[in-house]
Amino acid sequence: MRCIFLLCLLVSAGFSATLKGDKIERKIVAEKALHQARNPIDDVIRDALELVRQLMLNGTDSTPVLDPFFIEYLLVNFESQDADLLLQVDNTWVTHMAEFIIENISTNMVRLTMELALSLPNFNIDGHYAMDGMIMNLFPLYGSGNYYIHVFDVSLGGGAGLSVGVPPQIRDLHLDFTFQSLEVKFENLLGGGSLETVIETAINALAKDVVDAVWAIINEPFCQLIEDTINQALANMGGEGTDSPALADSKEVGNANAYLDEVLAELRQVLYQTPGVDPKTLPDAYTEISGGHAAIYNGWLIGLSSIHRSADATLDYAGRFITFNGSAGYTNMQAGYRVQVEVWGTGPDAEAFALIRSVDFFFSFKIDAITGAVTVNDFNIYNIGQIDIEINGLAPFDWAFESIAELIIKTIKDDLSQTISTVILELLRQVVEGNPPPPPPAAEILKIAF
Template sequence: MRCIFLLCLLVSMGFSATLKGNHVERNNVAEKASHQARNPVDDVIRDALEIVRQLMLNGTAATPILDPFFVEYLLVNFESPDANLILQIDNTWVTHMAEFIIDNISTNMVRLTMELALSLPNFNIDGHYAMDGILLNLFPLYGSGSYYIHVFDVSLGGGAGLSMGVPPQIRDLHLDFTFQSLEVKFDNLLGGGSLEALIETVINELAKEVVDAIWAIINEPFCQLIEDQINQALANMGGEGSELAVIPDSKEVGNANAYLDEVLAELRQVLYQTPGIDPKTLPDAYTEISGGHAAIYNGWLIGLSSIHRSADATLDYAGRFIMFNGSAGYSNMQAGYRVQVEVWGTGPDAEAFALIRSVDFFFSFKIDAITGAVTVNDFNIYNIGQIDVEINGLAPFDWAFESIAELIIKTIKDDLAQTISSVILELLRQVVEGNPPPPPPQAAKILQIKF
């Protein structure tokens, strides 16, 4: 039985036409086109995407529904030469995402890649908003109520790496998001004087930022669902009796991305179910300001259960031990505080919101393949990225904004570093201990010895 890798290689590169009498045999050209059209891997992926569509609409006990997709809360800070606006949206539903069209699937067995192109005629964003800001540093613009954004002619294009192991798998799927036009409406929008044309321009630009922010939230679970279903379909394709089953296991020892993804999927469930983790209470803090002080209290943080892989992972076998190295992190976590300012015996009570754009850390575990014990060999938080802070209700003490924002940022960073280095790292270690990688051959032999 020939290896399916050779079959797919021929499919990917195309069959050479046969030369007879200095001309190309027409039936060979037709055969080439027929084989290219019937790429078996592409067909499996296409069928898996139809399963994705159904799972987005109906979900399962293990798969949340993605259409409609619920966004409980999102804060958008919009700044342009014409306007400065703060937009809060909540109770927002995103619909029609499952109506995607499969424009192209192309696997290449030479470069070991999969290209994927999807499109959407439109999808809708509907919810509640509250807005406050100013136009041209002069005219107020504010309002609250219902809003909608309808997005038209959406393109989702990207791809993934392809691992020709047993079974073959895709990895690191990414999809870039673009669209052609929007239809936007914010009810009860007030202010702005007679600047109707400027308001329309600003609101359209603001809506684009909302769409980008919401896609950033949807993107990870959407890509993960696609990747999981394609890999499951490829695994089923490689069952007993299938030519895929005779592919030699070409997986490099050093590639542990799939294993880390499995570990983090389990860790996300643990974090979600652990009380006090997501949402998490942030510590109170205090700082002196000119003529008085500012205090932050009733702090909260959302997003610790959304941990994901942020770089390649490796497994290195050395005798009975396995060194497991990887990087994980977070994107767009949200936090908030109540703020109390007191200067000469008076001051406002305000509310602060923060967006933590990225957090990444490296870990190294030493795993005893015989006893199953996992110890921390190395750990480093190498990135706590930009933290954007907005404070509402501070006037007329806006001059204290910078000191309060610095206090909030420092408190969040310190608490994140402490939480990740203790709670998250320990839970990650426990998950690895409960779900170890395959032991090295040396350890398997030792396990068979009777003492």
């Protein structure tokens, strides 16, 4: 990937430059660098998608809020070999749609297409339902009340046509929708006899139909908002104050948000594929308690591959070197331990669960524009938030809960600090080294001493 960083071409065998007095002609260097820059349309589209996120959450006078998205009424008629059900849902809210992750943007100026891939960790559908029908053509199944459907691991992939004019525009955007799993709850569901397996299968299949119907409603305004926002951004290309991040003021706050999002998207894949990272084994620990001791063992942690940007990022170009500052972190990671308590020779085996509400860290990298080498300037874990502890099976030694909880929290915090400051930071550095930032503005390129 480093070869896409323009200035690295200076040391590659295929680079041709004009020499004057044993010096590389700077004009040629600048032209080469700008020519090899990442597609500026991709950068504009990425920035536009970040604006889409804000518009979904806040809306404008002419743009309705899409997160949360309200559906007043929806009727789903479900038929299968096991069930015949009619479901009516009212006052439904769809939330977390704006938390999409930009996985890929690719415009092809030959085929005149734009490919777009987004993902969602999850989104929620909540509302009121009324259901009536039959299971196995024999048993009634009915009910009314609140319901929810939580949808996990969503992929949104598709694309649009691209017209190359002044300005360029996209058209006919479409996004295909898939997901991996659901969590479903219909309150006050009655009937069906003892056919629990059949009921569960039918309800899950019905929930999938509801999700598909909800997406069919959201799809059009969502795609239209994306298309309109991207086209407006493309129309502004080159206008005052509308430069893409690649040519933005090098000290503008947030000028590297899109780049950091791109880096973290790749880092998530690296972390997911690295053995021993997610899930991660936590170390055993031991503490004295009144009359005995408590030990925690078989610890695990899930969520290190869910890293995301947690604050604005910046790129500061200064001659040969680029300073890349950013913040990243985690929310709602989960952990667990087996717990052994022994007091006067006896005690229970219990199980503990932990919810780590938030973790955030700051990093600063120094990037050599010529060699592509990345070194760490600064690093600081500035937040390890609340950790909630639940221990099951501790009775009658509940009085030891506080000591055990403190031991678990301390062990998790120490291990997280060590892991983030070594493994995560190093993998992040490697990803940045393999995915260089946008090239500096032309004025900065000409300042580089070769």
